Amino acid sequence: MVGVVALAVLLGDVVMDGAGALDRRFLDSFASRFPERAGIKAALWGSVWMLSLTALVSFPLGVGAAIYLEEYAPRSWVTRAIQTNIANLAGVPSIVYGILGLALFVRTLGLGRSLLSGALTLSLLILPVIILASQEAIRAVPSSIRQAAYGLGATRWQVVRMQVLPVALPGILTGTILALSRAVGETAPLIMIGAVGFLAFTPGSVMDPFTVLPLQIYSWISRPQEEFRALAAAGIIVLLAILLGMNAVAIVLRNRYQRQS
């Protein structure tokens, strides 16, 4: 109860601070050292790019890994070790992924401080969550359905593709969306791999430097001028709107799933 009240007060404060600064110009302007001209265009598009790229990388990898672990992997100690490790990785602090991303993607693979490095780092960060959620969804598919399909002479892949995945998909999507909404709010690993706080163009390719909403907000808040506080608050409203929107989609998917079963 105290938590809910505190959250409401906080949100109210943010909305009061930021509502005045939130307009079309704000969404359509780049960062500037003059608060009345500054906007979140670069950060907003950076976040959209980042979200899409991360989804593109993490969804197939995560779902593929979950399918393998649930339907194909032999029940051996190796599988159990992998399983335990995935569960542990889900609890590793995000800054650690940032350090890994810096060493692996930025330096070793030479991808530079690019969108791609950022997206790959965030993909690593949310992969365990996607895998665990997808496994849960796949495991929830009644075994009687698998038996029926095998009994009709379906191959393992046909059983997975035509019977298991369609039933598990809402659960998989819900888990993926929640994981992605975590990625949208991440700041630490992206600072680590060198996202910039001041950018006057939108990304044109995956190798471009980038900034994202939480980073832009962070850089505004750390400025002394009062006007930038208002901009930060407006940025927070936009970020919250995106997060709540994604969570709403996840809830709708889950409800539809529950009604079916």
Add this chain to the structure above:
Amino acid sequence: MATTHGIDTGGRAPALEARGLTVHYGQKRAVHDVSLVVPTNQVVALIGPSGCGKSTLLRCFNRMNDLIPSARITGEALFRGQDLYDDAVDPVEVRRRIGMVFQKPNPFPKSIYDNTAFGPRIQGVDGDLDSIVERALRSAALWDEVSDRLRDSALTLSGGQQQRLCIARTLAVQPEILLMDEPASALDPIATQRIEELIYRLKRDYTIVIVTHNMQQAARVSDYTAFLYMGELVEYGPTDTLFTNPAEERTEAYVTGRFG
């Protein structure tokens, strides 16, 4: 050829045959040294108390036990004289020729049409699916009840209809043999009667092995009955003989309801 238990297979290789079949689940022995023949176009019932291994034996005949990692099978299971567990045999192919109906109706959460068409579709049949579906549903005595709502979800059907849909789905693959694992145990008496009538009609075209714990059902639908107890085949013979004049004392005790 094989004439174990005095069953005449008419000189042809029997539809199914078990020779010294033994199944272990981990350390636990579920079926021990079972030998029996299933003649073509006959109905064979497997009876016995819960846990006697009758379902396990049935599942050996289309390699469904392969899906249980701890299952280990020795001895031979022959389909028209060929060992089903030979290395050259593809279990997927086996299951296409030897269909299975399960204890609880388990339709896919899809339309009635898609349920029936699933088997032909995965085999790459892209000819006249509509007529295949109609024929299968007619064979399972379900067509008249569902012909006007083929696109409805299979889950809207009653339990008995769902089970007949599962039979139709199996028939659509045009198997040679039907394995039924207590197909009526989850159904009410009227739905059960319809399934039994169906089995009687399907006998003309298919060889059927049915597991049941309902002795009256075994007596009504089957030509031959095998009584299993604690994983062993106690007695196997013509249904009439087994029920009225059993050779083994344990069989008599079971069929007269003294245990099980």
